[in-house]
Structure formats: structure tokens, C-alpha cells
Amino acid sequence: MRGVASMSVTTPTGAARRPARLGDAHPLVPYLYILPFALFFLVFVVYPVGFGFYVSLHRFDLLSDTQPFVGLEFYRNLFDMSTPQAQFFWNAMKNTAIFTVISVPLLIATALGLALLLNRPIFGRAFFRAVFFLPGVLTVSVMGILWRWMFDNQIGLVNAIQTELLGGQPIPFLSTENIAWIPIIVGTVWWTIGFNMTLYLAALGNISQSYYEAADIDGATAWPKFRFITWPLLAPVTLFVFVTTVLASFQLFGQSLVITAGGPNRTTQSAILYITEEAFSNNQFSSATAMSFMFGLVMLIFTYLQFRIMARDARGEA
Amino acid sequence: MAIPAGRADSAPIARTKEERRRFLPNDFWRFVLLCVLSVIFLAPMYWMIITALKPENDVISTPTQWFPARPTLDNFREVLTSPDGNILRWMWNSFFVATVFTVLHVLLCALTAYPLARMKFPGRDLIFWIILGSMMIPWVVTLIPTYLMMLKFDWINSFHALIWPGIAGAFGVFLLRQFFISLPKELEEAARLDGANSFQVLYKIILPLSVPALVTLAVFAFMGSWNNFIWPFYVVTDIDKLTLPVGVTTFSQRYVTEYGKLMASTAIASIPVLVAYLFAQRYLIAGLATTGMKE
Numbered sequence: 001m002r003g004v005a006s007m008s009v010t011t012p013t014g015a016a017r018r019p020a021r022l023g024d025a026h027p028l029v030p031y032l033y034i035l036p037f038a039l040f041f042l043v044f045v046v047y048p049v050g051f052g053f054y055v056s057l058h059r060f061d062l063l064s065d066t067q068p069f070v071g072l073e074f075y076r077n078l079f080d081m082s083t084p085q086a087q088f089f090w091n092a093m094k095n096t097a098i099f100t101v102i103s104v105p106l107l108i109a110t111a112l113g114l115a116l117l118l119n120r121p122i123f124g125r126a127f128f129r130a131v132f133f134l135p136g137v138l139t140v141s142v143m144g145i146l147w148r149w150m151f152d153n154q155i156g157l158v159n160a161i162q163t164e165l166l167g168g169q170p171i172p173f174l175s176t177e178n179i180a181w182i183p184i185i186v187g188t189v190w191w192t193i194g195f196n197m198t199l200y201l202a203a204l205g206n207i208s209q210s211y212y213e214a215a216d217i218d219g220a221t222a223w224p225k226f227r228f229i230t231w232p233l234l235a236p237v238t239l240f241v242f243v244t245t246v247l248a249s250f251q252l253f254g255q256s257l258v259i260t261a262g263g264p265n266r267t268t269q270s271a272i273l274y275i276t277e278e279a280f281s282n283n284q285f286s287s288a289t290a291m292s293f294m295f296g297l298v299m300l301i302f303t304y305l306q307f308r309i310m311a312r313d314a315r316g317e318a
Numbered sequence: 319m320a321i322p323a324g325r326a327d328s329a330p331i332a333r334t335k336e337e338r339r340r341f342l343p344n345d346f347w348r349f350v351l352l353c354v355l356s357v358i359f360l361a362p363m364y365w366m367i368i369t370a371l372k373p374e375n376d377v378i379s380t381p382t383q384w385f386p387a388r389p390t391l392d393n394f395r396e397v398l399t400s401p402d403g404n405i406l407r408w409m410w411n412s413f414f415v416a417t418v419f420t421v422l423h424v425l426l427c428a429l430t431a432y433p434l435a436r437m438k439f440p441g442r443d444l445i446f447w448i449i450l451g452s453m454m455i456p457w458v459v460t461l462i463p464t465y466l467m468m469l470k471f472d473w474i475n476s477f478h479a480l481i482w483p484g485i486a487g488a489f490g491v492f493l494l495r496q497f498f499i500s501l502p503k504e505l506e507e508a509a510r511l512d513g514a515n516s517f518q519v520l521y522k523i524i525l526p527l528s529v530p531a532l533v534t535l536a537v538f539a540f541m542g543s544w545n546n547f548i549w550p551f552y553v554v555t556d557i558d559k560l561t562l563p564v565g566v567t568t569f570s571q572r573y574v575t576e577y578g579k580l581m582a583s584t585a586i587a588s589i590p591v592l593v594a595y596l597f598a599q600r601y602l603i604a605g606l607a608t609t610g611m612k613e
Binding site for chain 2: 029033047049052055114124128133139157164253258279280300307311
């Protein structure tokens with residue numbers, strides 16, 4: 001700062017300017033800007049990964065002073081189906097896979113459908129868009145409690161419609177195996193559809209009308225226009241939506257916890273729900289960390305794709 | 319001027335007329351479908367509000383009251399004065415934590431993104447790729463080790479645990495770097511010739527020009543912190559220090575089937591985000607639409 005002030009009163013020659021800027025042009029300056037972030041990055045991003053791996057290789061007990069090295073024992077346990085850990089872990093992995101396989105296509109298709117409905121101008125367009133996006137701003141626990149009540153075994157809105165308007169028997173959604181997924185999946189679609197819809201709407205807005213005008217001249221109807229123009233041009237967005245939706249579905253936690261508490265009989269217990277149970281209810285931190293590394297390895301496929309998408313953006317503008 | 323304007327006017331009119339004639343029945347059914355879908359989407363909200371307004375007996379009585387016969391604010395009164403936890407306190411906690419987190423996060427990311435975008439120095443690209451590469455670390459991997467660190471720091475039941483661990487998020491650096499790079503170099507060079515140092519360039523030129531990106535990042539950071547659930551769920555258990563999302567679940571465990579009270583609590587918890595959404599909608603949607611979308 002002082003350098004700047006002194007510079008303005010000295011003669012503006014190259015010789016006078018160079019020493020004035022010297023403090024600023026010091027080779028360490030860029031690193032000083034990055035330093036605060038770097039410290040937090042090292043402590044809370046890099047270190048926990050290494051520390052986690054260390055914990056998973058030791059028998060980590062909060063009540064004990066020593067943490068004996070056990071090598072890959074906790075990883076091996078996960079492949080020994082006689083241990084409850086292995087049974088519960090792979091059950092939870094299977095549940096997470098079921099949820100992901102069902103919910104991802106649903107979340108992409110419904111969001112694209114809504115975006116196509118809203119793409120062309122229509123009366124009340126802003127209102128409809130706000131309505132579909134609105135549930136997404138609710139926090140997961142609010143959404144979970146709401147859908148638990150919607151699908152209440154006896155008197156929720158769904159069963160009220162089922163018994164009083166359709167004249168059927170109440171369906172105990174929350175306590176019936178397999179059917180317990182319905183409240184979780186319906187709630188998740190309702191909750192997250194707006195995000196993907198917004199991404200698709202933005203992408204649809206970027207498609208040049210000239211493609212459709214050319215197709216009109218050739219007499220193309222709605223389906224070929226969608227199949228051969230819209231869908232291929234949406235491919236980059238679909239990839240992005242797919243990756244982020246898969247990652248979000250893998251991380252299923254709040255909905256399972258609040259709507260069904262992982263039940264009935266652990267049939268809706270997600271991987272993260274079980275890992276946290278093992279860590280925070282059973283205090284088996286090493287075992288839980290080993291599981292989170294196993295689970296993280298599967299997720300890595302998709303976080304890597306996410307990274308590739310962002311890296312492409314970074315290179316594109318650099 | 320007059321002739322091209324006239325031509326420009328008549329052409330769109332002719333086209334809209336043609337379009338109107340061609341698309342009217344189609345648009346009508348599209349509108350009807352959107353109305354039906356809106357009713358379905360709003361039904362849970364309606365159900366939440368009417369349940370909250372019913373006395374507990376009417377909530378469980380059959381046949382179902384599709385509209386509250388004896389509307390009352392008792393549920394709201396009981397939730398707001400509940401001895402099991404102060405929901406307004408939780409709201410304040412969430413607001414405080416999210417605000418502090420957002421300010422620090424945006425500041426830290428801006429300071430980091432600036433040299434990565436606008437300076438040349440050895441290792442710059444390596445640093446950027448390391449930060450970006452950290453997005454590949456699934457957060458579940460760091461959940462338990464970070465919890466154990468919080469134990470060691472004695473940060474369990476402290477707002478420190480809710481603010482600091484997520485502060486070095488790579489996405490913010492990525493977003494701001496991309497935006498800073500896109501700014502024209504000329505303004506910066508002019509300021510340099512006038513004798514501004516790098517910090518003055520940052521806060522007098524780069525930051526004022528980057529308000530849209532900063533606001534987008536701030537909205538994302540605030541929402542992320544406000545909605546964070548799994549981490550505060552385990553790291554804060556002291557009833558007075560809970561954040562709103564976690565606090566509401568303690569109600570759901572306490573009033574298991576007292577849905578009148580539960581819905582009053584979820585309605586109260588929803589009000590601030592719904593209001594904020596109305597104001598921040600533009601930034602939220604603009605921000606969403608610019609992330610990860612380029613080919």
C-alpha cells in the first residue's frame with residue numbers, strides 16, 4: 001500500500017515503477033492468497049482420508065489408550081458372510097442399489113417430461129415452474145416427516161384416498177417389505193424433480209429453433225423431432241444429470257432414516273444409514289470406516305465422471 | 319427505420335397467428351395436464367397445512383376431514399412453547415451457522431480462485447487440479463475420521479464443528495475461477511498502470527464485476543449449510559445447539575404419531591426457506607443452469 005502511495009508522487013518512469021511494485025510482484029504473493037484455503041484443505045479434506053485409512057487398519061476404540069494394528073481384518077470381515085457386519089453391509093449395499101436403479105431413471109424421465117411440458121410458452125409458466133421446484137427447497141427431515149404422514153399406514157392422505165374415495169383397504173406402506181420403498185421413492189421424486197427439471201429447461205432453451213424449423217419443412221412429427229433433435233442435443237446435460245442423480249441416490253440417508261427408519265427388517269436401510277449405525281450406535285469406528293472406504297470405492301466411479309465433466313469445463317475456458 | 323420496423327412487426331404477428339391456430343388444442347391439453355400435476359405436487363403441502371390446523375382428535379378421526387372443521391392454532395402454540403426443544407432457537411442456530419459459513423466460504427474461495435485465474439506462478443495448474451480432484455473424494459469416506467477429529471478438538475456440540483470442516487469446498491473455487499477467467503484483462507491492466515496492487519485489483523475490480531457468481535455461490539453455500547443433515551445429526555446432540563433440520567427430527571421421535579404437532583413444526587420449519595426461495599429464486603435457477611452444462 002505504501003508503495004502505491006509513493007509511486008504516484010515519483011516520476012512515472014519504468015525505473016521508478018519497478019521498485020514500487022516489487023512488494024506486490026514478490027513470487028510468494030499468489031501462494032499467500034491460497035494459504036488460508038490450503039490450510040483448511042489439508043486439515044479437513046486431505047488429512048481425514050489418510051487418518052480414515054489408518055483407523056480402518058487399526059482396532060480403534062475410544063475407551064482404550066492403545067489402537068492395535070489389525071491390517072485388513074475389517075476389510076476381510078466384509079467378505080466373510082458369517083459376520084453380521086458383512087450381512088448387514090451387503091444388504092444395505094443391495095438396498096442402495098435397488099433405490100438407485102429405480103429412482104435414477106424415474107428422476108431423469110419425470111424431470112425431462114416436465115421440462116418438455118414447460119419449454120414452450122404457456123399461460124402460468126412461471127407459476128408451474130415454481131410449483132415443481134418448490135418442494136426442493138425443503139430440508140430432508142421436513143420432507144421425510146411429511147411423506148411419512150402422507151403414507152401413514154392407516155390415515156395418511158394416500159390411505160384416506162385409498163379407503164374413502166376408492167373404497168379399498170388401507171395399505172400399511174411403511175411396515176410392509178418392498179412396499180416401504182414407495183413412500184421413499186415417491187417422496188424423493190417429489191422433492192428433487194425441480195433441480196433436474198431446471199437443468200433440462202436451461203438446456204432446452206439453448207437448442208436453436210432452426211433445427212425444428214428444418215424438421216418442420218421435412219414434415220417431421222413430434223416424436224422424430226424429439227428422438228433425432230432434442231434427445232441427442234440434450235446428451236451432455238443428461239450425462240451431468242445422470243451422474244449427479246446417481247451420486248445423490250447413493251447417498252440416500254435422510255429419507256430412509258425419517259420415513260421408515262431403515263425398516264421393516266432393514267429392507268430400506270441404505271449403505272450410509274448402516275455405516276453410521278455401525279459407527280455411532282455400535283461405536284465400531286474402524287469397522288465403519290472400512291465400510292465407508294469400500295462404499296467410497298464404488299462411488300468413485302461416479303465422482304470420477306463428475307470430475308471429468310468439471311475438468312472439461314475448466315479446460316474449455318482456461 | 320420505419321419500413322424494416324413495419325416488416326419486423328408484421329412477420330411475428332403472422333407467425334403467432336398461425337401458431338395460435340395450429341397449437342391451441344395442443345396447448346389447452348398441456349395446460350390442463352400442468353394444472354393436474356400442480357395439484358398433485360401441492361397436495362402434500364395442503365395436507366401438511368390442514369393437518370397442522372386440526373385439533374389432534376380430528377387428525378385421527380375417520381372419515382377424513384378434507385378441510386379442517388374446527389381450525390385451531392393450538393398445534394402451532396404447543397410447538398412454539400414446547401418443553402422438548404425451542405424450534406425458534408434451532409432456526410436461529412441454523413441461520414447463524416449458515417451465515418458465518420457462507421461468508422467465510424465465499425471469502426476463502428475468492429481469495430483462492432483469484433491467483434488461480436489471474437496470475438502466473440509455478441505450480442498453479444497443479445494446485446488447481448489437486449483442489450478440483452478432491453471433488454472425487456466421496457464425502458462418506460471423511461465422515462467418520464472427521465467426527466473423530468471433532469472429538470479430539472472437543473468440538474462436539476459446538477458450532478465450530480458445523481462451520482469449519484466444510485469450509486474448503488472445491489466447488490466454490492472452481493465456480494469462481496471459471497468466472498474470474500472470463501473477465502476481460504483490460505480493466506485489470508488499466509488499474510495496474512494506475513498503480514493498484516493485486517489486492518486492490520481483487521476488491522476494486524474483480525469482486526465488483528463478479529457479484530452474480532459470488533451471489534450464486536453464496537446461495538448454494540447457504541442452502542447447503544442450512545439443509546445439511548447427516549453431519550449435524552451426529553456432531554451436535556445438545557438440544558439447545560441443534561440446527562433446524564435435526565431439531566425437527568427430535569420432534570418426530572417425540573411426537574411419533576401426534577401429526578398435528580408434527581405438521582405444525584414442519585410448517586414452521588418451511589416458512590423461512592419458502593420466503594427465501596421467493597427472493598433467491600432467480601439466482602438459484604441461474605446458478606443451477608450454469609453448473610456443469612458446457613460441452
